[in-house]
Amino acid sequence: MPDLAALFSAADPPPTPAYVYDLDELDRSHAALRAALPAGGELFYSLKANPHPAVVGALVGAGCRAEVCSPGELRAALEAGADPAGMLYTGPGKRDVDVAEAIEAGVGFFSVDSPYGLDQLDRIARRYATPVRALVRVNDDSPAPGQGLTMTGVASQFGADVRWVRKEPELFAARAYVRPVGFHLYMGSNIAAEDALYAQFAQSVATAVELAGATGVEPEVLDLGGGFGVPFARAGGRPDLTGLADRLTALLTDAFPGWPDRGPAVAFESGRYLVGTCGTLVTRVLDVKRSQDATVVILESGINHLGGMSGLRRLPPIVPDLVAVDGATGEPVPATMVTGPLCTPLDTWARAATLPPPRPGQLVAVPNVGAYGLYASLVAFLGHPAPVEVTIAGGRVTGMTRLALTRNVVTGTNRG
Structure with missing residues (x-):
């Protein structure tokens, strides 16, 4: 992965969630x-x-x-x-x-x-x-x-x-x-x-x-x-x-x-x-809580940003690796449930992951999502903002865009 810690600690870092394409x-x-x-x-x-x-x-x-x-x-x-x-x-x-x-x-x-x-x-x-x-x-x-x-x-x-x-x-x-x-x-x-x-x-x-x-x-x-x-x-x-x-x-x-x-x-x-391998999803921890003896980590990204087809059980569910962007370490937390922010129980990435100690506000990254990441997800579901897409070369940002989810009026009788 690129040096995400440097990228997201810069004076004007990209907003999150962000797909970073190296x-x-x-x-x-x-x-x-x-x-x-x-x-x-x-x-x-x-x-x-x-x-x-x-x-x-x-x-x-x-x-x-x-x-x-x-x-x-x-x-x-x-x-x-x-x-x-x-x-x-x-x-x-x-x-x-x-x-x-x-x-x-x-x-x-x-x-x-x-x-x-x-x-x-x-x-x-x-x-x-x-x-x-x-x-x-x-x-x-x-x-x-x-x-x-x-x-x-x-x-x-x-x-x-x-x-x-x-x-x-x-x-x-x-x-x-x-x-x-x-x-x-x-x-x-x-x-x-x-x-x-x-x-x-x-x-x-x-x-x-x-x-x-x-x-x-x-x-x-x-x-x-x-x-x-x-x-x-x-x-x-x-x-x-x-x-x-x-x-x-x-x-x-x-x-x-x-x-x-x-x-x-x-x-x-x-x-x-x-x-x-050129793509990494960087997202933020929104909440950490205990529920039924499990640690639940809620991210600002879910099946709307990654693995939408898996989230709908059309493909085997993914269990992404999560890497702390700031390099934080600690005793791994077992039986961790990892979810997104969507108002549906289907918005789950993992139910029994083992992660370093998470905390609200922490930046985490999912590696190797340059293919079938954002463009195979449910970006329109429930109306959350699409992630930004950041391109980098030589460790420097070369572009930043966001998919526009807009509604256009269609006129005429032949809409094929």
Whole structure:
């Protein structure tokens, strides 16, 4: 983590709660992931992890292409300087108006999950007389082991089942304004072990080769997804992937002789690995009390600022590490319940944590929340202010913003 004690003891410190994004750490993460990938591979940044303009701008400036899946992410990528011609627009369901906005903006590369998705893209591209390229997203027959969140090998909104593509390849063929140029396989996410990452990529490459033979279409582009894991809201660093690049290079040259000079362009995607370790949530203790033989620590941040999906039990609950910003120590307090300020019992981060002695007014920090932190939370729930977002580089503040939660009047009858 950066030197938070110095940052928040300065003459004009940021207000809290604050998400602090360390752009120097972002650079280190990008360099580490690039080193773990084959030299001939492309790297997309998945904006769903964190669309903050400084974060996106830094990664685009470092050479990442943008992967977006909504009109909001498209606008964020464009505002950060991403080239629309190099973007990949994904998502299992797309509104006509959103596809049209993307084509108008210059996006010409889409991932589609069904024959209807190809028909929809063709219909809208025809309206603009603008040919586009597509990747057919494939749901493989079985998941690869070691995944944090399985996204293939099960009934899924993501992709067309591989047996469907194999059986009826004509449904996934070119349309007048859409040219399928390859396959998109994303097996799962939050995979920390190098062996597990390699296994999923090897399975995806084998599936792509098999589909190319079954359909008679040699892929020009192969998107192998990502899933590169890092700790979330817990202490720790990026996993060591130093052996992955050589293994992937050997895999790809074996599958596609002459690669990367011949064969498909191969792309990888990452969100959490690139930005996860660059973000820290700094928040303040509001109250400390005893209840039913437990110590209860109430923070100014809860599920509205971190782990909203976990708070609603849609994902396993998180139990964040809390680090005292001022370095305070003492005999750990067991059986500590950690909550936020929201008027609901669901606003709980932990029920039996062990923490250094907390006190009202104390600043504490949650590490490794640069990915799926603020932007995966319930910021509109119960109307508390959104945290500020602070970017730092070289230990100095380079920017400070706050999400605006405003209500706009919508007029007209077509509000799609």
